[in-house]
Structures are given as structure tokens and as C-alpha cells.
Amino acid sequence: MTEPSMTLNEYLRKIGTNLEGDFLREGLALLAQMAMDLEVTQRIGAAKHQRSAERTNQRNGSRERPWDTRVGRIELQIPKLRHGSYFPSLLEPRRRAEKALLNVIQQAYIDGVSTRRVDDLVQALGLHGIDKSLVSRTCKELDTWVTEFRNRPLTQRYPYVWLDAIYLKVRQNGRIVSLAAVIAIGVCETGERHILGLALGAGESEPFWSEFLRSLVQRGLQGVQLVISDAHEGLKAAIGKVLTGATWQRCRVHFMRNLLAHVPQGDKALVAALVRTVFAQPTHELAKRQVTEVVRVVEARWPKAAAVLLAAEDDVLAYMAFPQEHWTRIYSTNPLERLNREIRRRTDVVGVFPDEAATLRLVGALLIERADEWEVERRPFSLESMRKLTAPDPAALLAAEPQPLRLPPTR
Numbered sequence: 001m002t003e004p005s006m007t008l009n010e011y012l013r014k015i016g017t018n019l020e021g022d023f024l025r026e027g028l029a030l031l032a033q034m035a036m037d038l039e040v041t042q043r044i045g046a047a048k049h050q051r052s053a054e055r056t057n058q059r060n061g062s063r064e065r066p067w068d069t070r071v072g073r074i075e076l077q078i079p080k081l082r083h084g085s086y087f088p089s090l091l092e093p094r095r096r097a098e099k100a101l102l103n104v105i106q107q108a109y110i111d112g113v114s115t116r117r118v119d120d121l122v123q124a125l126g127l128h129g130i131d132k133s134l135v136s137r138t139c140k141e142l143d144t145w146v147t148e149f150r151n152r153p154l155t156q157r158y159p160y161v162w163l164d165a166i167y168l169k170v171r172q173n174g175r176i177v178s179l180a181a182v183i184a185i186g187v188c189e190t191g192e193r194h195i196l197g198l199a200l201g202a203g204e205s206e207p208f209w210s211e212f213l214r215s216l217v218q219r220g221l222q223g224v225q226l227v228i229s230d231a232h233e234g235l236k237a238a239i240g241k242v243l244t245g246a247t248w249q250r251c252r253v254h255f256m257r258n259l260l261a262h263v264p265q266g267d268k269a270l271v272a273a274l275v276r277t278v279f280a281q282p283t284h285e286l287a288k289r290q291v292t293e294v295v296r297v298v299e300a301r302w303p304k305a306a307a308v309l310l311a312a313e314d315d316v317l318a319y320m321a322f323p324q325e326h327w328t329r330i331y332s333t334n335p336l337e338r339l340n341r342e343i344r345r346r347t348d349v350v351g352v353f354p355d356e357a358a359t360l361r362l363v364g365a366l367l368i369e370r371a372d373e374w375e376v377e378r379r380p381f382s383l384e385s386m387r388k389l390t391a392p393d394p395a396a397l398l399a400a401e402p403q404p405l406r407l408p409p410t411r
Contacts, residue, residue: 022071022072024071025069025071025072025074028069028071028074029074029075029076032067032074032076032088032090033076033077035088035089035090036076036078036079036088036090037079039086039088039089040059040079040081040086043056043057043081043086044056044057044058044059044081045057057081057082057083057084058081058082058083059079059080059081059082060080060081060082061079061080062077062078062079062080063077063078063080064076064077064078065078065091067091076088139357139361142361142364142365143357143361145364145365145368146360146361146364146365146368149364149367149368149371150197150198150364151219152219153219153220154194154196154216154219154220154221154222155220156188156189156190156194156223157188157189157222157223158186158187158188158189158194158196158221158222158223158224159187159188159189159223159224159225159226159386159389160186160187160224160225160226160228160326160330161184161185161186161196161221161224161226161227161228161243161246162184162185162186162227162228162229162333162335162336163182163183163184163209163227163228163229163235163239163333163336164182164183164229164230164333164336164337164340165180165181165182165183165204166180166181166183166340166343166344166347167179167180167181168181168347168353168359168363169351169352169353170352170353170355170356170359171352171353171354171355172355172356176352177202179200179201179202179356179359180200180201180202180203180204180208181198181199181200181343181359181363182197182198182199182200182201182204182208182209182212183195183197183198183336183339183340183367184196184197184198184212184216185335185336185339186221186224187380187381187386189223189386189389190379190383190386191379191380191381191382191383191385191386192374192375192379193335193374193379193380194371194374195339195367195370195371195374196216196221197212197215197216197219198360198363198364198367199211199212199215200356200359200360200363204232204234204235205234206233206234206235206237206238208234209234209235209237209238209239210237210238210241210242212238213238213239213242213243214242217242217243224243224245224246225246225247225322225389226246226247226248226249226318226319226322226330227239227243227246227247227248227249228249228251228319228330228331228332228333229248229249229250229251229333230250230251230254230333231250231251231254231255231258231312231315236248247318247321248315248318249315249316249318249319249330249331250312250315250316250318251331251332251333252279252316252319252331252332253332253333253334254332254333255312255316256272256275258308259271259275259305259308259309259312260272260305262302262304262305262308263302263305267301267302271298271302271305274294274297274298275294275309277290277294278290278291278294278309278317279331282324283320284317284320284321287317287320288313288317291309291310291313291317294306294309295309295310319331322389323385323388323389325381325382325385325388326381326385329380329381335380339367339370342366342370343363343366343367346362346366347362347363350362
């Protein structure tokens with residue numbers, strides 16, 4: 001049998017004298033062909049033209065099959081067997097999200113609602129032609145996965161829940177509208193992250209958020225102690241109505257942006273440093289005392305910013321009533337923001353979705369992939385620290401008194 005390394009060496013010597021071709025595409029084609037030959041050899045127990053007592057089958061020519069890749073279309077010569085069939089492992093169905101992305105582009109062509117960039121997108125993906133039957137099968141398969149994922153029972157208790165929305169452009173009745181894709185993630189009592197739900201609506205109104213949260217409760221959401229989100233009025237009202245008994249944590253990052261909007265540009269760094277002294281306190285009680293001190297200093301020169309801080313005191317410090325090991329992860333929506341950025345990275349490629357079903361299909365597929373990855377990743381909260389939610393540490397005492405704050409002299 002010819003060694004694969006020898007075949008690769010011969011190929012590299014060949015292209016070394018002729019670099020006019022597409023190196024990546026030709027290299028991928030060679031590697032794919034080598035991989036298929038090795039798979040067939042292992043399956044039948046013998047290489048080409050090799051006599052072996054372990055042989056269980058024979059090669060029977062090959063068949064051509066195009067393979068669309070990110071580096072272009074490759075014409076593969078798939079080996080055929082005299083008995084039975086062979087399908088290369090490298091041609092296994094695409095990842096769910098890749099299927100959804102391909103489907104969105106194909107469906108845009110078929111429905112006649114393609115955006116200006118679809119032609120460029122198809123070429124960038126190395127695709128050629130539209131197969132309507134493939135689109136139909138892909139839609140059906142993905143819709144089944146996404147529907148099952150969105151409606152699955154929630155069998156654990158989730159002390160921490162994050163809520164947020166991203167806005168996507170979707171075509172409706174010949175118009176392009178902006179729809180909110182709302183996402184919920186949670187941490188269960190053993191410290192693992194789970195994606196809890198996904199919904200698509202016209203906006204972040206109280207009825208929409210209430211319906212979404214009720215759907216989570218109906219599926220089994222329970223044990224919620226802290227809900228982390230931004231200060232959207234509709235969302236706040238829905239949390240208070242549906243998740244009764246849960247504390248609301250206003251995202252600290254969003255809060256700082258809102259507060260600094262009332263401060264002149266040249267003074268933002270100073271005010272931000274003053275407010276951060278509140279969050280640097282080791283206990284909830286000391287943080288509340290520090291708020292009083294910061295408000296006293298700030299209100300003389302930036303009264304609106306001082307009023308925002310005073311009004312948000314309880315909501316922005318809610319996380320301090322929970323185990324200190326969790327503070328850096330529960331004081332903001334950052335854990336969900338990172339997930340949203342990954343979704344946006346993929347949805348921005350699409351631009352305008354052809355319909356709501358395609359939107360849910362792609363976002364849902366991305367969430368399923370992320371959920372699969374979280375299953376094998378390290379838990380963000382240790383089991384020991386999660387036990388403190390039900391058995392708080394009685395030894396937590398107040399630290400030293402905060403030092404008075406003084407502003408630098410005005411220029």
C-alpha cells in the first residue's frame with residue numbers, strides 16, 4: 001500500500017513547480033481522497049491490489065459527488081463497494097447552525113426575497129445552485145430539533161436566571177421590521193449553565209415578556225432567587241408579576257452607562273471611579289453606606305447622576321445578598337451578552353431574514369450548539385459555593401468603616 005505521507009510529498013513537490021492552481025482547494029481535495037481511501041481500506045480489510053486473508057469486500061470503481069466547502073466546490077471520487085455501500089465520514093450532515101445558515105440563504109433565493117448581499121454570501125460559502133428538496137428536508141429537520149429544544153421540560157431548580165433580547169431584521173408582508181429575540185439562560189443548583197428559552201416578538205413589552213416567562217414556568221422553571229437583566233420597564237413589570245419571590249438585579253454595566261449619560265464627557269472618568277468604590281465594598285451593608293457617601297459628594301456638581309445612583313441603590317446592589325464567590329458573574333448580564341455576541345456574529349452574515357421561521361431556525365440552532373458545548377465545559381459556579389444559597393454563612397460580618405470621599409478642587 002502506498003503511504004499517505006508519500007502521496008502528500010509527491011503532491012507538494014508537484015505544486016512547488018506550479019503554483020497557478022488553487023492550493024487550498026486542491027490540498028483539501030487530496031486530503032479528502034486520502035481519508036476516503038483509508039476508510040475503505042479499514043472497512044474491507046485490504047488496500048488496493050493487496051491480497052489479504054482478512055479481506056471482507058472488494059472495491060467496485062467510484063462515483064463522482066460534488067462537495068461544497070468554504071474554499072469552493074470539490075469533485076470527489078467516492079469509492080464504491082461490490083457488496084453494500086460506503087459513505088465518507090467527512091460528508092456527515094453539517095453542524096446544525098451551518099445547516100440553518102445555508103438554509104436561510106437558499107430560502108431567500110427560492111422565495112424571491114433575497115437581499116443585496118445574498119449573491120456574495122453564496123459565493124463566499126463556495127456554494128453553487130439551489131436544491132429545493134434539500135431546503136425542504138433541512139427545514140423540517142432543523143424545525144424539529146429547535147421545537148423540541150424550546151419546549152423541553154425544565155426539571156431542575158435555577159437560582160440564577162439572566163434575561164436579555166437582541167433585535168434582528170425580518171421581512172414581513174413585504175416590509176423589513178425589527179423583531180426582538182428574547183433569550184433566557186440559568187444556572188442550576190449544581191452550578192451548570194443551561195439555555196432555558198427562546199422567543200421572537202415585535203418588542204419588549206410587558207405582555208410579551210410575561211408570556212415568555214409564563215412559558216418557562218409552565219415548562220418547570222422553579223427555585224428562581226435572582227433575575228439579572230437591564231432596566232427595561234416591560235421586563236421589570238413582567239418579572240414582578242410572573243417570578244414572584246425572586247430578587248431583581250439591575251445589570252451593573254447598563255446602570256453605569258445610564259448614570260454617566262448625565263455627566264459631562266470630561267468628568268465621566270472621575271464619576272465612574274467614585275461609583276466603583278461602592279462596588280468595591282466587601283459587604284452589602286458597607287456598599288449601602290458608601291452609596292450615601294458618594295451621593296453626598298456627587299450631587300453638588302452632578303445632581304442628576306446622584307439621583308440616578310440613589311434611585312437604583314437597591315436594584316444595582318441586589319447581588320451582594322448572595323455568596324461573594326458569585327458576585328462577578330451575577331452583577332451584570334455579561335454571561336448572556338457573550339452568547340448574544342456569538343449569535344449576532346452569525347445573524348449579521350444573513351442581514352435580513354426571509355421570515356420569522358427562518359429566524360427562529362438559525363438562532364435556535366445556534367443555541368442548541370452552545371448548549372451542547374456547555375455540557376462538556378467546566379461549570380461556572382462550584383458546587384460548594386452553590387450550597388451557600390440554601391445554607392448562608394452566618395459568620396459574614398461588617399468590615400471597616402468606609403473612608404470619606406473628597407473631590408479634587410475645581411479648576
